[in-house]
Amino acid sequence: MELIHFSSKKAPVKQKPSFNEEKLLLKSGYHSIAGIDEVGRGAFAGPLVTAAVIFQDNYSFRDPDLYTINDSKVLSPRQRENLSEKIKKEALCYSIAEIPVNYINHYGIGKAAQLGFYKAAQTLCHQPDFCLIDAFPISRLKKSIQKAIIHGDSISYSIAAASIIAKVYRDSLMRKIHCDYREYDFATNKGYGTLKHRQQIKKHGLSPVHRTSFSLNKFL
DSSP: OBOOOSSSSOOOOSOOOBSHHHHHHHHTTOOOEEEEEEEOTTOSBSOEEEEEEEOOTTOOOSSGGGGGOOOGGGSOHHHHHHHHHHHHHHSSEEEEEEEOHHHHHHHOHHHHHHHHHHHHHHTOSSOOSEEEEESSOOTTSOGGGEEEETTGGGTBHHHHHHHHHHHHHHHHHHHHHHTTOGGGTHHHHTTOOOHHHHHHHHHHOOOTTBOTTBSOGGGO
C-alpha cells in the first residue's frame, strides 16, 4: 500500500517563472525544448494527467496575457482556463496524456507518473530535443536530454504552461466524473482528500474511480 499525503505537492514557491532555462538550452544548441508537468498525483480519485508544451524558440509571447503564466496552483480557475486556451494557440505544440485509475491501482502512482511524463513527451507533434520536467526525471529518456527542476512550475514558463493545461483538462474530467458519483462532490474537491471527501468515503464507501492502491480503507 502507498503512503497518502493530503497535499499533492509542496506549497507553491513565491517566484515568477521565466524563459531563463529555455534560453540557456537554446544557446547550447537545443531548439525544441518541452516543459512537462503532471496534475493529480496526490488525489484520492480520478486519473493522473500530464501535459507537455513547446514554445517557439524566440521565447517571447505575442499575447501579453501569457506573461501572467505561473504555477497553476496559484492561479484562479478563471485565470487557468483563459491561459490554457491562449497557451494552446501560442505554443508550437502541446500534448496531454491521461493515465487511468486502473493503471494507477495496478502499477502504483510512481509508475503512472513516469508513463504520463513519457507519453506526453512522445506524443508531441514536434519531437523535443530536450525536456524540462517538474521535480522528477523521466526514467525512459536519456539523462543527457532532460532536466528535472524542483518547483519547476515556478521557474520555467514551459513547465508552468504544461501545469496549467494539465490542471484545466483534469478539472474538466473530474466535473464529468462528478455526474456519475455526485455523493463524493468531485466537481469541488477534484478527487483530493479533503475532510468532506474523507467523510463521504466513510459514508458511501469507495467508488470505481477511487485509487485503491492508496491506503484509503482507513477512511471507511
